[in-house]
Amino acid sequence: MSLRLDALWRNLNHGDGSERDASRIALGVADGKIAWIGPEAELPAFEQAPEFAQYDGAGAWVTPGLVECHTHLVFGGNRADEFRRRLAGASYEDIARAGGGILSTVAATRKASEDALFAAAAPRLRRLIAEGVTAVEIKSGYGLDARTEAKMLRVARLLGRELPVTVYTTFLGAHALPPEYRGRPDEYIELVCADMLPLLAGQGLVDAVDVFCENIAFSVAQSERIFQAAARLGLPVKMHAEQLSNIGASQLATRYGALSADHLEHAVEADVAAMSRAGTVAVLLPAAYYCLRETKRPPVELFRRHGVPMAISTDCNPGTAPVLSPLLTMNMACTLFGLTVEEALQGYTRHAARALGRVHLHGTLEVGRHADFALWDVDSLAELAYWLGASPCAAVIRHGQIVHGAAKSSDC
Numbered sequence: 001m002s003l004r005l006d007a008l009w010r011n012l013n014h015g016d017g018s019e020r021d022a023s024r025i026a027l028g029v030a031d032g033k034i035a036w037i038g039p040e041a042e043l044p045a046f047e048q049a050p051e052f053a054q055y056d057g058a059g060a061w062v063t064p065g066l067v068e069c070h071t072h073l074v075f076g077g078n079r080a081d082e083f084r085r086r087l088a089g090a091s092y093e094d095i096a097r098a099g100g101g102i103l104s105t106v107a108a109t110r111k112a113s114e115d116a117l118f119a120a121a122a123p124r125l126r127r128l129i130a131e132g133v134t135a136v137e138i139k140s141g142y143g144l145d146a147r148t149e150a151k152m153l154r155v156a157r158l159l160g161r162e163l164p165v166t167v168y169t170t171f172l173g174a175h176a177l178p179p180e181y182r183g184r185p186d187e188y189i190e191l192v193c194a195d196m197l198p199l200l201a202g203q204g205l206v207d208a209v210d211v212f213c214e215n216i217a218f219s220v221a222q223s224e225r226i227f228q229a230a231a232r233l234g235l236p237v238k239m240h241a242e243q244l245s246n247i248g249a250s251q252l253a254t255r256y257g258a259l260s261a262d263h264l265e266h267a268v269e270a271d272v273a274a275m276s277r278a279g280t281v282a283v284l285l286p287a288a289y290y291c292l293r294e295t296k297r298p299p300v301e302l303f304r305r306h307g308v309p310m311a312i313s314t315d316c317n318p319g320t321a322p323v324l325s326p327l328l329t330m331n332m333a334c335t336l337f338g339l340t341v342e343e344a345l346q347g348y349t350r351h352a353a354r355a356l357g358r359v360h361l362h363g364t365l366e367v368g369r370h371a372d373f374a375l376w377d378v379d380s381l382a383e384l385a386y387w388l389g390a391s392p393c394a395a396v397i398r399h400g401q402i403v404h405g406a407a408k409s410s411d412c
């Protein structure tokens, strides 16, 4: 069968992140998908579609588009005041127990109009795109009532329509106990399971379901009820697990075949072994660890030993990770958690796509995947995790279209 291309990118560097693997490749795009990839010298004869364009990568390094698999990108207000209080000695848990923290963002998000939420989130998302992101997960969880959770998820969907990035939505109704249910957590869980989740899923707003399973949030038994409700609707689950303590969250997640367990600073070997058996991805969120000045690191060596894939994400949220830089997050994963550069890159691509259950669409440069890739003006891919406060991202291509930066057309 003859190869027909809408675009051809030549003169790209490609490898697993170390210089010695560098080789110049070409990448052909058709219908927004990767139609051919390989060493330039092996490019077969192909037919040019009417609008065919050819680009010279000028020796830039190419990676798959980065995949942000854990964000709370849509929210009202910000928590700079809480940052001050934590600097003055208050802990995240103290502030949460006193009704601040997540609940202060809930109050601001309930008040904000849909337009205002969109206007605040769009520039955040543009920053992620400018650093190579082509797919992002966005959670609800600052509404904690059906109206506001729906509003957040609609804004997330709209971001995906208006900006050149693929958005996956996650319902996190069980993020915190809303003030009107104080002292009645089981009744709130009932509301989430019986009303909110079926309603929002029925509106097509929910791609996955998450729970914050923690001492200051929801118990294992309450989390399990949410997972059962998700299972009834055929929705995949994931979990904020073992961030501040270990109450058995990740093991519950594995019993429900969770796509991912996220944070995991307090995970122990039995948790990791269960994740390995269930194929659950470990999503590491080093920016939250950094911002909270945590000292307990996730058990990276155990994840390696048990073959649990490690993904990385910003956790972008107004409380514990006001972070909009995937590259800074990669640096933190290496510097604070001890990942190698190659692990950090895989964590932002292949494993992040797997954490979203979308490895067939994103995260690798293979024929048939979305033509989502980023070009980097670096001498080796180690520079992606090496520079702080600078982005060497030269161009971002999504579904075959240049969505950030410039690229040279060429006739060669």
Ligand code: DI6
Residues within 6 Å of the ligand: 072, 101, 102, 105, 175, 212, 240, 243, 288, 315, 317, 318, 319, 320
């Ligand atoms: N864990 C986190 O790190 C974020 N949510 C969660 O469950 C924090 C959200 C916030 O503080 O606003």
Ligand code: FE
Residues within 6 Å of the ligand: 070, 072, 240, 315, 317
């Ligand atoms: Fe989070």
